[in-house]
Ligand code: ZN
């Protein structure tokens with residue numbers, strides 16, 4: 001018998017690695033600033049953002065908990081403990097989109113981690129744009145991931161108004177999960193974003209329009225006008241507050257189609273991957289739950305023993 005009061009959710013958790021590529025120290029943003037961005041993502045993709053109250057009443061019912069979460073990777077591609085943050089000093093003044101220079105050490109950037117296990121986010125100084133993203137059909141391309149300007153990432157530190165609430169990354173990860181702009185893939189064209197519950201919109205919006213904005217545009221009878229507060233428009237961070245149910249469906253489909261092996265197990269050191277079939281593995285190091293190397297194992301404390309074959313064992317020495 002189903003209990004109508006009980007609803008189960010299946011949350012998809014996406015492991016993230018943030019590659020900070022910096023020339024001067026101000027671009028080398030703090031761990032706290034990075035975590036402030038992850039916090040925004042976990043609010044926006046779960047409809048836990050407090051500004052959801054600003055969504056116009058007419059669209060509140062389709063404002064969606066996308067059931068997608070993000071976590072900083074705690075295991076790197078070699079099986080070692082990590083904070084999920086890499087830091088690379090560069091001689092490049094600023095990076096552009098063409099040929100993705102920030103995504104390779106050979107051009108002054110940082111190499112990605114395997115894109116079938118991690119969402120790669122590069123943070124650097126960008127030329128004349130807030131950020132950019134690849135699309136899901138490029139899952140296996142080495143450049144898969146998103147790039148965000150260091151002054152538009154997170155909510156503290158180097159962020160600059162009006163792009164200081166972390167919505168550049170929310171928007172770009174929307175693209176990374178197959179969303180188009182709400183006005184479609186062209187410009188000023190009343191195009192379609194292939195999502196039914198977002199109204200047709202003539203073109204992008206900037207700043208912070210009042211509601212309703214552009215009613216009956218594109219020859220429609222839509223008195224509510226543009227959904228300019230959708231994360232997939234170009235309005236100010238403080239004016240964005242929703243993904244729709246249709247956008248959620250499209251993102252989940254993209255994950256299922258292209259990204260079915262994404263796993264949250266590389267976000268927390270697992271307790272059950274001891275590989276007893278491998279002999280002669282050599283202990284590399286022992287770390288605590290914060291990733292700090294431990295030289296003298298403590299008792300009654302969970303510690304992680306990391307071996308040269310990539311395996312990790314969680315042990316507690318009981319006193
Ligand atoms: Zn965009």
Ligand code: CA
Pocket residue numbers: 192193194195196197198199200
């Ligand atoms: Ca639409």
